[in-house]
Amino acid sequence: MKKYVPSNIEPKWQKKWAQEDLNKTDLSNTKNKYYVLVELPYTSGDLHMGHWFTFTMGDILARFKRRQGCNVLFPNGFDAFGLPAENAAIKQKVHPRDWTYQNIARMKEQFGTMGVSIDWQKTAITCDPEYYKWNQWIFLKMLERGIAYRGKALSNWCPSCQTVLADENVEAGKCWRCGSEVVKKEVMQWFLKLTHYADKLLWQNPPQVDWPKPLIEAQNDWIGKSEGINITYEVAGTNEEIVCFTTRPDTNFGATFIVLAPEHPLVLKLSDEEYKNKVKEYIDQSAKKSELQRKENKEKTGVFTGKFAINQLNDEKMPIWVADYVLMGYGTGAVVGVPGHDRRDFEFAKKFDLAVKRVVVGKDGDTSAITQIEQVQEKEGKMVNSSFLDGLDIHQATKKIMDYLEKKGWGKKITIYHLHDWSISRQRYWGTPIPVIHCDNCGVVPVAEKDLPVELPYQVDYQPQGKPPLATSEDWVLVKCPKCGGKASREVETMDGFVDNSWYFYRYLDSKNEKSIFDKDLIANWIPVNIYIGGAEHTVGHTLYSRFFTKFFHDLGLISFDEYALKRVHHGVILGPDGARMSKSRGNVVNPDEEVKKYGADAIRLYLMFLGPFNIVTAWNPDNVNGAYHFLQRVWGLQEKVTGNSLQLTDKDLKLMHKTIKKVTEDIGQLKFNTAIATLMEWLNYLSKKDKVLLEEYKILLQLLAPFAPYITEELWSISGEKYSIHQQPWPQSDNKYLQEVEVSLPVQVNGKVKDVLLIQKDILDNKEVIEKMALTAEKVQKFLSGKSVKKVIYIPGKVISLVVSN
């Protein structure tokens, strides 16, 4: 017997599998279709352990389902546009495109090493013009329907770099690149109207598909639907009105002030001369604050405008303030302050000495004046000091006053959402060009469909210099207006990379289609995908966006389903050996290539799957990799004991074999890979103790292990003279005949504690009296019965017999 040396066998099979193209899926055969989708990797350079973990899971499922007779589609692609590519390229002085395609070649090779059975014919690379052409096509369709639009929004703005910055790129209020102070600025940008689909994106209860509960909760919170009322207040001594959104109009008799967000359009207009300077100063200050700073400092700040609004309910004058705890991005950017029943309003009132009124009875019937924050009763109670609302429960009061305010014409019921539209503009080079042309005469003119794709020019100065890189490429920018033929220029912004990866799994099926985004019938047959494996970090990003695209495709009439994945699972995370997230800066990265050199791909796959449940978050443990390797070596060593059919399998052999088949099959089906492997280990422990192992059982062992460890099983299969390939063998079936137990071990409990275990013949298992007698007379049980009386006997057939005993 040769020694088990993974590096001697793995490359050999890799080559053969690649040649024979075993994983190619015939899409025209839709019988028992099964689409395994794993989040496409970002082209960052090398596959990391996380990729191994996730793709091994997908691969095991794909191999398992194929052998159960399913027509499996297991594709993969590359998420190839984005900031990291551009930054890496700038650093290494390589063109982002070259850098990206080099990485793709390398990563594909590494996927080969991993031994995953991906069908590379069905693929998508998001930076290929043949892919992003359809990004642009979708954008045009959205533009036609008003789902894509151009508008202004407050953003982090670096005045020296002349670009919008993500919150993550603002460090202590300063630009990460040039160090100048970042300000809030209204910037014209492209949006996708997520809010149009807010209600459709909201998950129903129960959900239509099997997605993780935490994701569903988080998405619904993110969408944040809330029903309330816009109340209009007159500003005393002016013709102006202020509209405030509130979900708690029931407390309106307790309103004592109004607060406007610093960005509210009325702020300066309303401010009295003597207060104007202070108000201006305050607005400037808060504009300079980044989102981060606003969140960090929760101490309330604000300034008075000098004006008052009138509460129609009781004709009281409410001072109008400006404060940055009110956000322009939510509701109307103006809030009516009810300090007695809102903690934030209370803090604000305390700080600036504003009146506090009680309108809801507190805990234990407290009706005293509210002076402490603990007395601020927010979510329940009965109304008081509120005229016609007195005595009502707050929820009844809310209904009553909403109707009242509407009838009086003072308010209008409205539903608002926390969800915002999606800003997709990026002042960057390495992304999908937004396919519009700006013309002085005609405004924004969409590029004609026949002129797609608008290709990204190669020769561009993508070094940072204060304007979008594409703007420097004049040949590309300057075009004739498609409408009037006059001077015009291309849009120089590119799309957020999350646009690209919101719909890639559709294109996988029809990636060469030049005429349309995809063939409708093909999609109807193959999507929704059966299982989508990905990371929990995409809860409110990618998975929400891709659901949004699906809703949009539905409206275009391209598809007829509502959700694109029947099941979504969040994989776990492999941390560094030190228990922290792997990162180059920490120096705790475990490089898969090096581990493969030491142990082979099979051992790494097995180790990762044996760690625990698929969603485990745990540290890399070199000792345990050794354990997985050890197991494979023992499987390898078993071939010495294998013998032909001169011997018969014993009853015990057969029982254990069929039990193992059943358990492994069930476990893989439920993604319980760790216990499936444990079951195989138990069986191996049994087989290793036998003098001879029969070919019949050895073959089954290899077949069950094959999805986890594709190389060693293929090799051993071939060594034992079986026909290529093990991965095309039908999945072993367990036979019920061997699963019937003749004897059952039955625990006997005395007052809930197990005292003995009886071996019971199966045919008397239903005979309560006999069992009872056996239990009562068992020696170990007797010891606990002396001097006591048996009160009650509970027998659960086949499971347990429980005696209740007392003195």
Next chain:
RNA sequence: GCUGGUGUGGUGGAAUGGCAUACACGCUCGCCUUAAGAGCGAGUGCUCACAAGGCAUAAGGGUUCGACUCCCUUCACCAGCACCA
């Protein structure tokens, strides 16, 4: 602060109302070896010098003949969201 989740040996974990600690790692002892490593065998929750027994699934309480599992309270940790009116 809100939402969701988790808590079991020295370690990763198994068991989702019925024999707690499967499987693996680590450790200890033994065999083999000139030696190291690898391999093979035995042991390994705590307590009790052994045995018999008792105790143990974050802490406390409850439901049940029976609870890691269901319910309540508290604590700790993880993740996401967070001045959302």
